[in-house]
Amino acid sequence: MAQRMALSTNYAIAYAVKNCDVDVIAAYPITPQTTVVERLSEFVANGELDAEYIPVESEHSALSAVIGASAAGARVFTATASQGLALMHEVLFMASGMRLPIVMSIANRTLSMPLNIHNDHQDMMSSRDCGWIQIYISSAQEAHDTVIQAYRLAERLDILLPVCVCYDGYVLSHTYEPVEVRDKQKVLEYTPRVERPHVLDPDKPITMGVMALPNYTYEFKYQVVDALKRVPKALEEVDAEFADKFGVKYGLYEEYMCSDADVIMIALGAIASTARLAIDNLRSKGFRIGLFRPRLYRPIPVELWKSVLRKAKMLAIVDRAIAFGGCGGPLFSDVATMFINDSERPLMINFIAGIGGRDVTVRDLEQMGLMAFKSLEEGLKEQCIYFGVRGVDYGL
Amino acid sequence: MIMDYSMSTVKDLPREEYFASGHRLCQGCPEAIIARLVTKVLGPNLIVVTPTGCLEVSTSVYPETAWKIPWIHVAFENAAAVASGVEAAIRALQRKGLKYKGRKIHVVAIAGDGGTADIGLQALSGALERGHDFVYICMDNEAYMNTGIQRSGATPLKAWTTTTPVGSKWRGKLQLKKDIPAIAAAHGIPYVAVASISHLKDFAYKVKKAAEIDGPAYIHVQAPCPTGWRFDSSKTIEVARLGVLTGMWVLYEIERGVFKVTVPVPQRRPVEDYLMLQGRFRHLTKEEIEEVQRYVDEQVEKVNKRAGYTAIGPVVRL
Amino acid sequence: MSELKKWFELPIGCTNIEPGSSLNNITAGWRVFTPVIDEKKCTKCYLCWAFCPENAIKIADDGFPKTDYRYCKGCGICSNECPAKAITMIRQEV
Ligand SMILES: Cc1ncc(C[n+]2csc(CCOP(=O)(O)OP(=O)(O)O)c2C)c(N)n1
Numbered sequence: 001m002a003q004r005m006a007l008s009t010n011y012a013i014a015y016a017v018k019n020c021d022v023d024v025i026a027a028y029p030i031t032p033q034t035t036v037v038e039r040l041s042e043f044v045a046n047g048e049l050d051a052e053y054i055p056v057e058s059e060h061s062a063l064s065a066v067i068g069a070s071a072a073g074a075r076v077f078t079a080t081a082s083q084g085l086a087l088m089h090e091v092l093f094m095a096s097g098m099r100l101p102i103v104m105s106i107a108n109r110t111l112s113m114p115l116n117i118h119n120d121h122q123d124m125m126s127s128r129d130c131g132w133i134q135i136y137i138s139s140a141q142e143a144h145d146t147v148i149q150a151y152r153l154a155e156r157l158d159i160l161l162p163v164c165v166c167y168d169g170y171v172l173s174h175t176y177e178p179v180e181v182r183d184k185q186k187v188l189e190y191t192p193r194v195e196r197p198h199v200l201d202p203d204k205p206i207t208m209g210v211m212a213l214p215n216y217t218y219e220f221k222y223q224v225v226d227a228l229k230r231v232p233k234a235l236e237e238v239d240a241e242f243a244d245k246f247g248v249k250y251g252l253y254e255e256y257m258c259s260d261a262d263v264i265m266i267a268l269g270a271i272a273s274t275a276r277l278a279i280d281n282l283r284s285k286g287f288r289i290g291l292f293r294p295r296l297y298r299p300i301p302v303e304l305w306k307s308v309l310r311k312a313k314m315l316a317i318v319d320r321a322i323a324f325g326g327c328g329g330p331l332f333s334d335v336a337t338m339f340i341n342d343s344e345r346p347l348m349i350n351f352i353a354g355i356g357g358r359d360v361t362v363r364d365l366e367q368m369g370l371m372a373f374k375s376l377e378e379g380l381k382e383q384c385i386y387f388g389v390r391g392v393d394y395g396l
Numbered sequence: 397m398i399m400d401y402s403m404s405t406v407k408d409l410p411r412e413e414y415f416a417s418g419h420r421l422c423q424g425c426p427e428a429i430i431a432r433l434v435t436k437v438l439g440p441n442l443i444v445v446t447p448t449g450c451l452e453v454s455t456s457v458y459p460e461t462a463w464k465i466p467w468i469h470v471a472f473e474n475a476a477a478v479a480s481g482v483e484a485a486i487r488a489l490q491r492k493g494l495k496y497k498g499r500k501i502h503v504v505a506i507a508g509d510g511g512t513a514d515i516g517l518q519a520l521s522g523a524l525e526r527g528h529d530f531v532y533i534c535m536d537n538e539a540y541m542n543t544g545i546q547r548s549g550a551t552p553l554k555a556w557t558t559t560t561p562v563g564s565k566w567r568g569k570l571q572l573k574k575d576i577p578a579i580a581a582a583h584g585i586p587y588v589a590v591a592s593i594s595h596l597k598d599f600a601y602k603v604k605k606a607a608e609i610d611g612p613a614y615i616h617v618q619a620p621c622p623t624g625w626r627f628d629s630s631k632t633i634e635v636a637r638l639g640v641l642t643g644m645w646v647l648y649e650i651e652r653g654v655f656k657v658t659v660p661v662p663q664r665r666p667v668e669d670y671l672m673l674q675g676r677f678r679h680l681t682k683e684e685i686e687e688v689q690r691y692v693d694e695q696v697e698k699v700n701k702r703a704g705y706t707a708i709g710p711v712v713r714l
Numbered sequence: 715m716s717e718l719k720k721w722f723e724l725p726i727g728c729t730n731i732e733p734g735s736s737l738n739n740i741t742a743g744w745r746v747f748t749p750v751i752d753e754k755k756c757t758k759c760y761l762c763w764a765f766c767p768e769n770a771i772k773i774a775d776d777g778f779p780k781t782d783y784r785y786c787k788g789c790g791i792c793s794n795e796c797p798a799k800a801i802t803m804i805r806q807e808v
């Protein structure tokens with residue numbers, strides 16, 4: 001039976017993993033992910049979930065262990081954040097290159113130095129191009145449902161890629177919301193077990209994780225490129241099937257008042273909820289502004305994004321990560337690149353904000369919106385604004 | 397199928413082969429001998445995990461593979477973690493009745509000394525402490541051979557490697573060899589053994605025992621590498637045997653805490669016989685050889701004390 | 715050399731689905747010295763077979779070990795280890 005419970009996003013994820021009947025969990029605690037794995041170990045300890053829980057000694061081993069388990073045919077789960085994700089970095093590429101349908105949740109947190117346990121997207125952005133499907137969510141319910149969708153998506157034989165479900169540390173991970181915990185029976189009907197073509201099996205022995213020379217490496221890597229290309233349509237289908245079964249649909253992105261907007265603000269994750277209030281306030285003052293929240297961020301469904309964004313005159317891209325020494329934040333760089341060859345394209349301004357858990361208030365976002373409008377009228381003075389750093393004044 | 401532990405001769409080794417010809421390991425490579433023996437003894441219901449290293453790169457270059465049993469490589473430092481996952485998956489899937497039904501599947505990691513003693517030590521320690529039912533076999537060629545003979549924690553005192561060169565300040569490796577079997581044993585696991593490819597029956601017996609015992613087992617096998625140790629490829633077994641006969645490589649097992657020398661050596665050969673066969677020790681002076689001899693004498697004394705009798709006898713010069 | 719496979723012709727996920735396909739790699743070219751077994755001296759102890767790193771010695775129906783020269787790399791372990799001194803290494807005639 002579906003059950004309505006007050007759950008934090010961490011717990012909402014744990015319940016989803018439980019109801020997907022995973023076989024092997026390997027994880028290492030790190031704030032703010034910790035309560036996901038605590039709750040999962042409770043489920044295993046009290047028999048609610050029939051799984052092997054591997055209390056690994058590091059995140060490197062966490063991902064390595066779920067790779068081994070997935071290669072052996074198990075449905076697997078791991079979770080991490082921040083330094084843990086950075087420690088996994090090397091192994092991330094191995095998971096996607098080996099085409100293993102691993103699901104991992106990431107409670108986004110900044111990276112040291114300085115050490116800080118609070119939220120931004122530096123961890124995930126530093127691992128964004130590693131062949132994993134990346135979905136950013138903005139509520140506990142969405143996290144719960146997205147984990148379920150993630151298994152369905154990852155295990156599709158035309159996809160077979162690892163998925164990470166990203167959500168803002170503390171802001172979402174520790175905030176309680178009423179969550180509809182999906183009925184296990186229905187979840188398993190929605191995402192039934194599949195026989196994969198490549199697993200470790202003495203009856204059909206194969207060699208996994210081969211070495212390749214320059215003559216084959218590119219072709220193996222291109223397989224990942226190709227599989228990623230199929231993901232947007234596959235996620236739409238998976239999302240539609242989810243809607244049929246559970247009556248909720250999330251789409252590949254969320255847009256708010258974009259159709260007539262002069263300025264569209266783009267933001268990932270929980271900050272989008274605050275941004276919506278800022279949009280309302282600015283709209284009431286006569287500014288035609290909208291909000292675009294990508295859900296699927298890797299792979300980027302480029303044409304889909306552009307179909308919404310190209311109508312605007314200015315895009316205000318809010319990055320919660322710094323690309324040190326780059327041409328702006330990572331999200332900004334992605335959006336800029338997708339328009340690069342278009343003769344008519346919106347102007348773009350980049351706001352780096354909310355670093356290390358710094359509050360981004362409705363007023364802050366309103367101010368960013370106003371700065372975007374001002375740049376639109378008076379010309380762009382600064383392309384990348386480190387918003388709210390004490391001691392920096394852009395005169396805007 | 398597990399045979400009787402005690403083989404009278406190597407003729408009793410299974411005839412089945414799960415490690416195919418055509419691999420790219422060097423002439424006389426000990427790792428090939430080890431891989432062949434382990435798969436022979438434990439195959440076909442066996443899954444092998446190999447970290448990055450000579451064995452991995454030389455057996456899996458696409459489009460060829462030497463492995464005829466399921467085999468997986470992921471990274472250099474995570475063989476024990478990958479094996480943990482494989483073992484956990486088999487356990488869970490068997491319990492749920494989904495896969496691997498009705499038989500024991502051995503999970504065996506076969507790793508180099510670098511992937512074990514250095515970069516992989518954390519993952520190994522974690523896996524041993526967690527008690528996974530698997531066998532970890534370290535092929536100790538006492539250096540990072542795959543990347544061109546750099547020192548590892550397992551490189552012995554005074555040995556030349558490309559990062560412990562012989563110069564006016566350094567005389568090969570300045571530090572002692574890390575005692576990895578002792579580290580493994582300190583986890584209180586049910587089975588730890590040291591083996592040699594010169595004593596295949598003893599090695600095969602240890603592999604089988606390790607696989608049958610419930611819980612983690614660790615086997616440390618000496619792997620004299622002609623390329624890195626600088627000796628002729630025909631001498632691989634001879635060097636290994638001299639390691640045993642000089643008392644530099646004592647063959648023992650620790651089963652549930654009980655220590656036993658499995659191949660006693662009543663009369664020891666001087667370490668010189670072992671060292672001088674190898675180019676990596678060519679720079680040693682008489683005094684330095686004596687220093688190594690004194691160190692080995694001390695180690696042997698400890699072994700005998702632990703064994704409760706003179707398992708390894710005194711040095712007898714021929 | 716046969717044509718290299720296209721990306722969609724490769725097995726998925728960096729796997730090799732042909733166990734033992736290293737047999738396609740003939741390593742005879744590595745050999746400088748070739749072992750020759752003298753069956754008159756051979757006692758059928760099979761040590762050469764057990765030690766061979768190449769898995770290149772097979773026990774034939776007559777019980778004698780035979781070298782598969784397609785894969786023998788000529789390391790000389792068999793000759794060095796043979797207790798009956800039945801294996802000699804000869805410089806290979808090409
Ligand atoms: C993280 C990482 N660091 C370094 C390397 C380079 N590397 C590959 S194999 C190897 C040495 C292997 O040594 P060992 O484990 O002793 O195996 P051997 O080749 O001697 O059999 C090194 C340094 C790597 N692959 N990955």
Ligand code: SF4
Nearest residue numbers: 422425450541621623
């Ligand atoms: S370098 Fe040594 S261990 Fe590596 S393949 Fe050659 S002989 Fe074997």
Ligand SMILES: [Mg+2]
Nearest residue numbers: 508509539541
């Ligand atoms: Mg080594």
